[in-house]
Amino acid sequence: SGHFTILSLDVAMKAMQLAEDQVCPIIMFWKFDLNTTSHVDKLLDKEDVTLHELMDEDDILQECKAQNRKLLDFLCQQHCMEELVNLITHEPPVDMDEKVRFKYPNTACELLTSDVPQINDKLGGDETLLNILYDFLDHEPPLNPLLASFFSKTIGNLIARKTEQVIAFLRKKDKFISLVLKHIDTSAMMDLLLRLISCVEPATLRQEVLNWLNEAKIIQRLVELIHSSQDEDRQSNASQTLCDIIRLSRDQSNQLQEVPEPDPLLTALESQECVEQLLKNMFDGEQTENCIVNGTQVLLTLLETRRSGVEGLMDSYTQGFERSYTVNSSILYGIEPRLKDFHQLLLSPPKKTAILTTIGVLEEPLGNARLHGSRLIAALLHTNTPSINQELCRLSTMNLLLDLFFKYTWNNFLHFQVELSIAAILSHSVQEGKTTTNDLEGKEEVLNGNVATESLETPENNTENIMVTHLFQKCCLVQRILDAWEANDKIQAEGGMRRGNMGHLTRIANAVVQNMEKGPMQTQISEFIKELPEDCRGRWESFVEETLTETNRRNTVDLVSTHHLHSSSEDEDIESAFPNELSLQQAFSEYQIQQMTANFVDQFGFNDEEFPNASLFEACCNERIQQFDDNEEEEDIWEEKEIRIPLCFFVSSGSGWTAVFEPVNSKPPAPCVAMDVGSSVWDSAAPENTTPEEKGWAKFTDFQPFCCSESGPRCSSPVDTESSDSDGNPKQSQDKNCK
Numbered sequence: 001s002g003h004f005t006i007l008s009l010d011v012a013m014k015a016m017q018l019a020e021d022q023v024c025p026i027i028m029f030w031k032f033d034l035n036t037t038s039h040v041d042k043l044l045d046k047e048d049v050t051l052h053e054l055m056d057e058d059d060i061l062q063e064c065k066a067q068n069r070k071l072l073d074f075l076c077q078q079h080c081m082e083e084l085v086n087l088i089t090h091e092p093p094v095d096m097d098e099k100v101r102f103k104y105p106n107t108a109c110e111l112l113t114s115d116v117p118q119i120n121d122k123l124g125g126d127e128t129l130l131n132i133l134y135d136f137l138d139h140e141p142p143l144n145p146l147l148a149s150f151f152s153k154t155i156g157n158l159i160a161r162k163t164e165q166v167i168a169f170l171r172k173k174d175k176f177i178s179l180v181l182k183h184i185d186t187s188a189m190m191d192l193l194l195r196l197i198s199c200v201e202p203a204t205l206r207q208e209v210l211n212w213l214n215e216a217k218i219i220q221r222l223v224e225l226i227h228s229s230q231d232e233d234r235q236s237n238a239s240q241t242l243c244d245i246i247r248l249s250r251d252q253s254n255q256l257q258e259v260p261e262p263d264p265l266l267t268a269l270e271s272q273e274c275v276e277q278l279l280k281n282m283f284d285g286e287q288t289e290n291c292i293v294n295g296t297q298v299l300l301t302l303l304e305t306r307r308s309g310v311e312g313l314m315d316s317y318t319q320g321f322e323r324s325y326t327v328n329s330s331i332l333y334g335i336e337p338r339l340k341d342f343h344q345l346l347l348s349p350p351k352k353t354a355i356l357t358t359i360g361v362l363e364e365p366l367g368n369a370r371l372h373g374s375r376l377i378a379a380l381l382h383t384n385t386p387s388i389n390q391e392l393c394r395l396s397t398m399n400l401l402l403d404l405f406f407k408y409t410w411n412n413f414l415h416f417q418v419e420l421s422i423a424a425i426l427s428h429s430v431q432e433g434k435t436t437t438n439d440l441e442g443k444e445e446v447l448n449g450n451v452a453t454e455s456l457e458t459p460e461n462n463t464e465n466i467m468v469t470h471l472f473q474k475c476c477l478v479q480r481i482l483d484a485w486e487a488n489d490k491i492q493a494e495g496g497m498r499r500g501n502m503g504h505l506t507r508i509a510n511a512v513v514q515n516m517e518k519g520p521m522q523t524q525i526s527e528f529i530k531e532l533p534e535d536c537r538g539r540w541e542s543f544v545e546e547t548l549t550e551t552n553r554r555n556t557v558d559l560v561s562t563h564h565l566h567s568s569s570e571d572e573d574i575e576s577a578f579p580n581e582l583s584l585q586q587a588f589s590e591y592q593i594q595q596m597t598a599n600f601v602d603q604f605g606f607n608d609e610e611f612p613n614a615s616l617f618e619a620c621c622n623e624r625i626q627q628f629d630d631n632e633e634e635e636d637i638w639e640e641k642e643i644r645i646p647l648c649f650f651v652s653s654g655s656g657w658t659a660v661f662e663p664v665n666s667k668p669p670a671p672c673v674a675m676d677v678g679s680s681v682w683d684s685a686a687p688e689n690t691t692p693e694e695k696g697w698a699k700f701t702d703f704q705p706f707c708c709s710e711s712g713p714r715c716s717s718p719v720d721t722e723s724s725d726s727d728g729n730p731k732q733s734q735d736k737n738c739k
Contacts, residue, residue, distance in 0.1 A: 038063055044070045051080050055107045064114050075111065076122045084108040085129055088150040089136040102146055109150040113157040123154075124162030130169050137179040143186050152188035156195040163200055167209060177216040184225065185233040190241045193218075197265070198248050207261065214264035219245070223274060226295050227281045228288045239294035242269065243301040250325055270302060275334030283341040289350045289369040296372040302331050303379040332385050339380075339388065343395045345373045346404065359410065359497075366408050374401060374417040381424040381467070393470040398425070402475055405501060406484055415504035422477070422508055425467045426515040426525070468521050472528040479532075481509050482539050485547065506555070509548055 040063045043049050054060055054074070063071050074080060087108035092101045112123060123129050136143075136151045158166045170176050183189045196213065200206040225238035249266035268274055282295040306324050349369045355362050377397060380388050392398060398421065405418045471477050488499045516525045532540065 038068070040068065040071055044074060049074075051075075051083055052104065055104055060107070061110050061114065064111055064116060064119075067116060067118075072116065072118045076118055078126075081122055081126070081129055082132060084112055085123075085132045085154075088112065088147060088154060089133060091144060091147070105147065105150060109153060112154050115157065115161065120158070120161045124158050124165045127169065130166070134169075134173060134176075137176070137183065141183050141185060143183050143188075145186055145188065148183070148186045148188035152192045152195075155192060156199065159195050160199045163205060167200065167205065171212055177213070177218060177221075181218075181221055181225070184222075184237050184241070185231065187237060190237045190244075193241055194244055194248065197245060198252070210264050214268060219265055219268040219274060220277070223278050223281065226278060226291060226298070228286045228291045232290050235290055235294045239297050242298045245269065246298075246301045247304075270328040270331055272330040272334040275299070275302070275331055279334065279338045279341070283338065287345075287350055289352075289367060292345065292350070292369045293372050296376055299331075299335065300372075300375060300379055303327055303376075303383065305382065327383050332380075332383060332388060335380065336388055336391060339391045339397070340395060342373045342376060343397045343400065346370055346397070346400050349373075357410070366404070366411050366414055370404070371411075371413055371417070374404070374414055374421075377401065378417045378420040378424065381421050384424070384428050389467045393466055393474070396470075396474060398467075398471060399475045402477070402480060405504075406480070410500040412500065412504070415501045419504050419508055419511075422471065423511050425465075425471050426511055426519060426521065428465050428467060428521065465521055465524060468524050468528075472525070477508075477512065478529070478540055479536060481505060481512075482536070482543060485543065506548070506551055509543075510552065513544055513548070 038059060040054060040057050040060055043053055043057070054071070060071070064075070075084070085108075087105045092105060112119060123133075133151065133154065136147070155166070180189050180193060196209055200209050219242070222238045222242050226235050226242075230238075245265055246269055249263040249269075253263055253266070278295050278298060282292050304325060305327060349367045352365045352367050355365055377392070381392070401418050401421060404414060408414055484499075484505060485502075488502055492498055512525070516522060516529060519525065529537065529540065
């Protein structure tokens, strides 16, 4: 290839003659030499060619997918197919170079899964080959993860392409399910199970497979693996498999127009017996964080009422609505008696060692178990089930979550779950009865059917919501907001760092104000505010009218200079929430910006009054940027010009840092934005003899370390513990081990 030849001497002579007669320009006819044969074909012409020789050729896979007849005839010979299957199911020699040790197994897997009909027919229709493949499972764990992936990919391809033959073969193997679960610590086995559930067509055959797996009690056996006696990989993969089965089953049942019968695996998972067994494994006997986390993940998936899919939340909004599901009452019935265990988990989780963070040593970490416990409480509150609400009130779990919220001031994951819980309570639309009779009737009504997040109750049942009462009376939400805000102001006034939960606390306060003005429990919340002690009510009204309003104003971000985020205290009603796709995107963008603003404030600890002002920043930039005007004369956009780009850099101002905007080759202007982070970790004494020429550049050698210094006070601890005094100020520490 790559050589050129003249098609014909007669044609060339004629072309030259035409050129001489000036009838047409010289025309030369060339073509690539397409007669060159592939090197694979040349090898196949040899009588003693081996499979390994062919697999050494780089283009063997390409020739296979192109359905090269000679190659396929060679590969589909019995001894070649057996060798290919053996390559993906048997460990290669250990004395081989690691770089090429798995070269042939990888190539063999690619050939077997190349989706060529001749190979699929040969492999799927030959029981000898299937037995060699199946025998891979009959080894002691752990399996080689790479070979396991080759095995799973090959079987999965056959399940999709030769469904009836492979399913019939596997169903004859009594130990198949047991062997797969035996090796569930290898993720490839988890993938194989999911392929059996999701890749079988037609629907009738899929139902047969589901019934077969259900008869083998696959769900119950996976639940048994989520136990403290099992190793972490087995528990984690079993949990993930159950979560995927729930989502796959719900999605497929929604997609199928006519479902012949319910999904038996989903029915088993949603049963009260299954939920109770899972909770028993989590809490009875030895309690480990890994078991609690994996079990809670399954419960959270069962409680999912809306899913945005893998595309993300934004994509689901642009598509219209999220896919919604209902929560089976048996799930809630199974969880309710175990709420006391989750409450106890929040009080005393499995012990964890102290950890070093960027802002100090965390003596008692919150832990993943307690975080998942808070996630479950938030999910349960969103179902708004009367009996569960009553039990949570009896246990005072919401009060405990608020304790953790104010104790772990730097754990934004926890803060978000507490915020979701409060938002769920404030937005409850189901009106619960005050009397025991009404409570029991409500419980019976809920438990006799599926529970959705949105209630169909009408406002005429204007009775008291016990969770709202609990939140404002028992948990003293308003007083806690005011006390925490004032404590933070005091810390910042003394030069301390802004607490990390203030962004979420701002959003919680806004939620209270918003629901007091126009929420479903507006009347009840307003009554609680009026019943506050006179001094507390005055503090709250002043806080809402002044402090919160000013904080919201600073956090407001202009979107395309046309739409502003409104604080909840403004007297403006939106005519229709999210009327079209554009407003959905805009609303979600606002939510993202609010969330990022809250997280940014939480992370970096800026004082409220010194947070960067977006409009002032934009104004400074606009003074130095000449915008295009369609009415002006056209100019050459490619003409070389001097471009002045506004520069922004920070200068030390003694007590903090100042952002200065300066165009190139110009005299520095006066400072336009001033910021003082208000944190002792950034403070450094500026030299007294600083000259004007030196001003304008930050001296990074003056920075103190993030953690501790031998001469200065220790940074704020992530937990308000003994390291702080009664006012929340960090105590002095001489930690010489901190670098």
